[in-house]
Amino acid sequence: MELGINLGFASKRWPEPERWASLVREELGLGLVQFTFDLLDPWWPERERRVLAERVRRAADDFDLTIHSAQLGLAWYTFNGLLHPDAAAREIAREWWRRAAATAAELGVPAMGGPLGALSATDAADAALSAESYDGLLKDTVAASEAAASAGLEALLVEPTPLPREIPHTVAQAQRLVADLEGRLAVPIRWVLDVGHALYHPLYGADVTLEDWLVPLRNEIGLLHLQNHDFRSDAHWGWPHDGGRYDVAEFAETVRRAGLAHIPVVIELFYPFEMPDEDVLADVRRSVLHCREALAQSATMHMG
Amino acid sequence: MELGINLGFASKRWPEPERWASLVREELGLGLVQFTFDLLDPWWPERERRVLAERVRRAADDFDLTIHSAQLGLAWYTFNGLLHPDAAAREIAREWWRRAAATAAELGVPAMGGPLGALSATDAADAALSAESYDGLLKDTVAASEAAASAGLEALLVEPTPLPREIPHTVAQAQRLVADLEGRLAVPIRWVLDVGHALYHPLYGADVTLEDWLVPLRNEIGLLHLQNHDFRSDAHWGWPHDGGRYDVAEFAETVRRAGLAHIPVVIELFYPFEMPDEDVLADVRRSVLHCREALAQSATMHMG
Numbered sequence: 252m253e254l255g256i257n258l259g260f261a262s263k264r265w266p267e268p269e270r271w272a273s274l275v276r277e278e279l280g281l282g283l284v285q286f287t288f289d290l291l292d293p294w295w296p297e298r299e300r301r302v303l304a305e306r307v308r309r310a311a312d313d314f315d316l317t318i319h320s321a322q323l324g325l326a327w328y329t330f331n332g333l334l335h336p337d338a339a340a341r342e343i344a345r346e347w348w349r350r351a352a353a354t355a356a357e358l359g360v361p362a363m364g365g366p367l368g369a370l371s372a373t374d375a376a377d378a379a380l381s382a383e384s385y386d387g388l389l390k391d392t393v394a395a396s397e398a399a400a401s402a403g404l405e406a407l408l409v410e411p412t413p414l415p416r417e418i419p420h421t422v423a424q425a426q427r428l429v430a431d432l433e434g435r436l437a438v439p440i441r442w443v444l445d446v447g448h449a450l451y452h453p454l455y456g457a458d459v460t461l462e463d464w465l466v467p468l469r470n471e472i473g474l475l476h477l478q479n480h481d482f483r484s485d486a487h488w489g490w491p492h493d494g495g496r497y498d499v500a501e502f503a504e505t506v507r508r509a510g511l512a513h514i515p516v517v518i519e520l521f522y523p524f525e526m527p528d529e530d531v532l533a534d535v536r537r538s539v540l541h542c543r544e545a546l547a548q549s550a551t552m553h554m555g
Numbered sequence: 556m557e558l559g560i561n562l563g564f565a566s567k568r569w570p571e572p573e574r575w576a577s578l579v580r581e582e583l584g585l586g587l588v589q590f591t592f593d594l595l596d597p598w599w600p601e602r603e604r605r606v607l608a609e610r611v612r613r614a615a616d617d618f619d620l621t622i623h624s625a626q627l628g629l630a631w632y633t634f635n636g637l638l639h640p641d642a643a644a645r646e647i648a649r650e651w652w653r654r655a656a657a658t659a660a661e662l663g664v665p666a667m668g669g670p671l672g673a674l675s676a677t678d679a680a681d682a683a684l685s686a687e688s689y690d691g692l693l694k695d696t697v698a699a700s701e702a703a704a705s706a707g708l709e710a711l712l713v714e715p716t717p718l719p720r721e722i723p724h725t726v727a728q729a730q731r732l733v734a735d736l737e738g739r740l741a742v743p744i745r746w747v748l749d750v751g752h753a754l755y756h757p758l759y760g761a762d763v764t765l766e767d768w769l770v771p772l773r774n775e776i777g778l779l780h781l782q783n784h785d786f787r788s789d790a791h792w793g794w795p796h797d798g799g800r801y802d803v804a805e806f807a808e809t810v811r812r813a814g815l816a817h818i819p820v821v822i823e824l825f826y827p828f829e830m831p832d833e834d835v836l837a838d839v840r841r842s843v844l845h846c847r848e849a850l851a852q853s854a855t856m857h858m859g
Contacts, residue, residue: 262633262634263633263634263635263673263675263720264675264676264720265675265676265677266635266639266640266641266644266675267640267641267675267677270675270676270677289633289634292598292634294596294598294599295598295644295647296647296650299643299644299646299647300647302641302643303641303643303644306641324633325629325630325633326629326630326631326633326634327630328828329566329567329593329628329629329630330566330567330593330596330630331567331570335570336570336571337570337571337606337607337610339603339606339607340570340599340603340607342603343599343600343603343604346600369567371567371568371569371570371571371574372568372569372574372832373569373571373574412828412829413829414828414829416567416568416832451829453829454829484827484829485827485828485829523788523789524632524716524718524789525716525717525718525755525757525758525788525789528676528720
């Protein structure tokens with residue numbers, strides 16, 4: 252199983268591409284990263300954005316890192332995106348996805364995406380408005396896939412989230428989205444499945460398992476996001492963590508059993524802005540070591 | 556003492572201006588808000604941005620709300636801003652401040668701003684690079700004040716944060732910033748003082764008091780941000796909260812004693828995205844009630 256890390260941990264602390272590339276390769280011993288738009292925002296003016304993107308490509312080359320894809324981060328997740336209740340704001344969101352596709356091409360990565368959007372509480376409480384928003388979302392996802400194809404990308408990443416106002420937030424909704432978009436997409440959808448989202452008990456109940464997601468969505472899974480959590484918050488903690496209960500060895504077993512050991516696994520960690528940089532780096536180091544050992548242990552068992 | 560609320564609590568849940576305006580006026584019983592750019596981003600294309608800003612102005616009028624100012628939120632705080640180590644990214648940040656000034660004018664508010672930026676860990680560890688970044692920050696703050704003046708604004712808000720990589724993060728640094736900018740600004744700087752930032756023990760020690768900030772900076776304080784916290788995290792909890800220890804009655808006493816009872820007080824609360832909307836609203840209601848009662852109690856004592 253291939254292990255990498257989402258660059259969210261580097262935001263604001265190690266924004267220089269040579270710095271995060273050196274940390275990932277030399278201190279964490281990894282060769283795979285997922286880029287985050289929290290390091291380079293698609294909204295930024297093209298000229299400067301291209302300068303920054305070129306520096307990212309060069310650093311990845313210099314440190315022999317593969318960038319799996321570019322994923323939206325905290326900045327764009329702050330907004331309602333393609334499910335904003337205002338038509339002008341939805342036009343803005345469509346523009347964001349066009350710019351995100353262009354930025355991904357500038358970065359030289361083959362895929363980009365993330366969560367699609369969130370209904371307002373008012374729209375979510377109204378069945379007719381929700382249905383209308385969903386129809387708009389289908390059209391906008393098609394448009395995003397066309398922007399991705401025009402930019403030369405191979406896939407559009409979509410990440411389910413454990414929020415009832417967001418689409419998709421269940422396996423059934425994810426399956427329906429793919430079915431409703433059948434034959435309409437310019438590049439395929441690839442799911443980003445996050446273990447903290449998929450196993451969120453307040454929404455899915457205490458009996459939910461990772462298989463519940465892996466098995467029905469198996470043909471379209473593009474990436475697995477690994478985080479430590481307590482099944483009751485989207486915590487994105489590392490290992491070990493006082494409140495964290497997520498077992499990486501069990502995760503690896505489950506993924507293997509589902510026949511998905513070829514899907515890349517990317518650790519995604521977030522820390523409070525005020526946490527000291529050296530504490531963050533120590534936690535990232537420990538977490539990568541923990542995950543690598545747990546995945547290797549599982550591999551050994553299967554070879555034995 | 557005038558009490559209001561920062562609209563951060565409404566992000567993604569109640570993004571419709573009529574909805575948050577109605578919540579603030581009718582459910583919270585407040586007449587003052589601080590707008591957050593997390594509801595309307597300065598990066599968004601001008602045409603649609605203006606449509607959205609006009610809707611904000613109309614809703615504020617319809618519900619008789621005063622918008623104190625517009626402050627940057629989670630989205631722009633994700634980035635290094637004016638202290639980014641890359642020159643291209645600093646040019647981008649200057650453009651953000653120009654666009655923020657224009658957006659504030661579209662919203663019809665008299666001031667805008669927030670934290671200025673964060674050094675990278677690498678720059679922060681190098682005295683020469685830090686000094687160079689600080690000189691650039693002075694120039695860029697002058698430019699931001701000029702953009703604010705051109706847009707017809709009256710002040711530039713600057714919020715100290717409890718992070719050693721950010722400027723300013725101490726009283727001395729804030730005083731030095733004002734001294735170094737003396738006679739150079741097109742509109743004055745007004746501090747946004749947040750009680751969770753100002754009293755953060757890991758950086759300032761357990762003996763820090765609110766007076767330590769209020770007294771030396773008194774002439775330039777524009778707004779007080781009120782949040783519940785534990786003196787060890789920038790928590791932005793409401794009241795009551797299991798871990799929260801911040802005493803609003805004591806806050807009111809301190810502000811009065813410093814002769815600053817005329818400065819508006821704005822509650823700023825943030826919640827996990829996955830927290831149910833009704834729980835968020837209940838917590839906001841309880842918190843506003845708590846703060847209103849504590850401020851009123853203090854007022855009564857002083858009239859008696």
